[in-house]
Amino acid sequence: MKLSVIIPVYNEEATLEEIIKRVRATGLVEQIVVVDDGSTDNSPHILTRLQNGTRPPLQILRHETNRGKGAAMQTGLTAVTGDLVLVQDADLEYDPNDYSALLAPFGDKTVQVVYGSRNLRHNPQSSFAFYWGGRLLSWITNRLYGAHITDEATGYKIIKTGLLRDLGLETDGFEFCPEVTAKLLLRGVGIYEVPISYNPRSWEAGKKIRWYDGLIAIWTLVKYRLFQ
Numbered sequence: 267m268k269l270s271v272i273i274p275v276y277n278e279e280a281t282l283e284e285i286i287k288r289v290r291a292t293g294l295v296e297q298i299v300v301v302d303d304g305s306t307d308n309s310p311h312i313l314t315r316l317q318n319g320t321r322p323p324l325q326i327l328r329h330e331t332n333r334g335k336g337a338a339m340q341t342g343l344t345a346v347t348g349d350l351v352l353v354q355d356a357d358l359e360y361d362p363n364d365y366s367a368l369l370a371p372f373g374d375k376t377v378q379v380v381y382g383s384r385n386l387r388h389n390p391q392s393s394f395a396f397y398w399g400g401r402l403l404s405w406i407t408n409r410l411y412g413a414h415i416t417d418e419a420t421g422y423k424i425i426k427t428g429l430l431r432d433l434g435l436e437t438d439g440f441e442f443c444p445e446v447t448a449k450l451l452l453r454g455v456g457i458y459e460v461p462i463s464y465n466p467r468s469w470e471a472g473k474k475i476r477w478y479d480g481l482i483a484i485w486t487l488v489k490y491r492l493f494q
């Protein structure tokens with residue numbers, strides 16, 4: 267199965283070249299779609315320089331203004347040609363060396379979705395609040411949807427392309443993650459989890475998600491379960 271990777275980018279000049287190097291080095295990726303989500307730093311120039319380097323080449327899409335991770339994913343999905351879509355953040359928190367583990371369950375043709383769980387392996391924590399906020403999101407998901415997942419908020423979600431497109435994504439921000447999870451579980455789609463590594467960056471280093479994004483995520487889970 268051909269793997270397409272979507273990389274949303276917003277002001278990631280410090281890590282952008284390295285993450286693209288690591289994605290290419292896996293040798294498992296057929297297509298890299300980078301969505302520059304209105305960057306105001308040197309990210310667009312770095313992407314242009316890297317576009318035709320080591321294969322696969324970068325397919326670069328751009329937003330004139332910053333619209334959010336969900337909007338970037340919707341834009342990137344329009345260009346995907348692979349059988350599977352993997353979400354790759356550009357900040358080096360998630361390691362492309364885990365791609366082989368994420369892809370392995372798809373050897374079973376009944377598997378449609380794989381999440382990389384940071385909680386199935388010992389990993390460092392960015393903060394007490396961030397860690398337990400993620401745990402709370404997983405607990406709420408399991409209670410609302412009758413699921414048994416350990417890391418709803420993981421940035422590593424790999425999904426069959428046709429299924430992801432059919433979900434009808436609507437949200438523009440970080441609530442992309444709970445929207446996808448909610449819509450998958452409402453359809454009765456099983457979510458397979460594998461352990462992954464995690465190297466959280468600090469707020470000082472540019473971590474973008476904030477406490478109120480957790481509240482938005484909770485509301486998103488409740489909304490799709492009770493009001494759709």
